Amino acid sequence: AQSVAQPEDQVNVAEGNPLTVKCTYSVSGNPYLFWYVQYPNRGLQFLLKYITGDNLVKGSYGFEAEFNKSQTSFHLKKPSALVSDSALYFCAAGGGTALIFGKGTTLSVSS
Amino acid sequence: NAGVTQTPKFQVLKTGQSMTLQCAQDMNHNSMYWYRQDPGMGLRLIYYSASEGTTDKGEVPNGYNVSRLNKREFSLRLESAAPSQTSVYFCASSGTSGRFDTGELFFGEGSRLTVL
Numbered sequence: 001a002q003s004v005a006q007p008e009d010q011v012n013v014a015e016g017n018p019l020t021v022k023c024t025y026s027v028s029g030n031p032y033l034f035w036y037v038q039y040p041n042r043g044l045q046f047l048l049k050y051i052t053g054d055n056l057v058k059g060s061y062g063f064e065a066e067f068n069k070s071q072t073s074f075h076l077k078k079p080s081a082l083v084s085d086s087a088l089y090f091c092a093a094g095g096g097t098a099l100i101f102g103k104g105t106t107l108s109v110s111s
Numbered sequence: 112n113a114g115v116t117q118t119p120k121f122q123v124l125k126t127g128q129s130m131t132l133q134c135a136q137d138m139n140h141n142s143m144y145w146y147r148q149d150p151g152m153g154l155r156l157i158y159y160s161a162s163e164g165t166t167d168k169g170e171v172p173n174g175y176n177v178s179r180l181n182k183r184e185f186s187l188r189l190e191s192a193a194p195s196q197t198s199v200y201f202c203a204s205s206g207t208s209g210r211f212d213t214g215e216l217f218f219g220e221g222s223r224l225t226v227l
Contacts, residue, residue, distance in 0.1 A: 044216070
């Protein structure tokens with residue numbers, strides 16, 4: 001079965017430190033990969049996507065993601081975290097006609 | 112530009128009651144989706160519509176029906192609600208048609224449903 005895994009339920013970082021939110025996928029072919037963010041009581045918002053090309057993808061709000069085909073990973077990164085980055089983050093893969101989502105990782109940035 | 116609009120935002124039902132969640136998008140997107148979000152389970156696809164006039168089952172379709180009324184609207188119906196359907200429901204749309212490819216999803220604000 002195709003799946004997307006986010007191994008950490010929660011990631012805690014201090015403001016100003018770099019952050020990484022991990023994602024691995026098990027999807028056939030060459031899937032398109034996405035990161036979405038969800039703030040409390042809101043819908044999901046698109047952050048960035050990887051289709052092909054450069055393994056480092058830059059997105060909204062200073063986020064970037066690194067694609068690693070051999071490890072089937074697509075980790076979300078940011079060089080310097082902000083308190084306002086605290087939210088729920090979802091990784092997703094295009095596995096056919098609809099996206100497959102991971103279970104989400106709560107990012108908590110402390111001041 | 113409203114994007115994706117869902118109604119109602121909150122609803123409490125008794126077991127066995129029926130209701131319909133409405134969704135409309137004003138971005139002229141071909142594809143529309145219904146997901147449910149449950150704690151620790153992420154988003155799971157209920158049904159989707161790749162284009163006007165077509166609908167297909169997703170991962171968790173049991174207990175639900177959908178109607179793609181026109182290109183703008185995609186409704187989700189619970190015929191006989193059960194406590195297991197207590198969840199937050201999200202409608203989404205994307206600008207691709209047919210096989211999903213590079214389009215990003217645009218989400219509504221969600222509908223919080225409680226079944227007692």
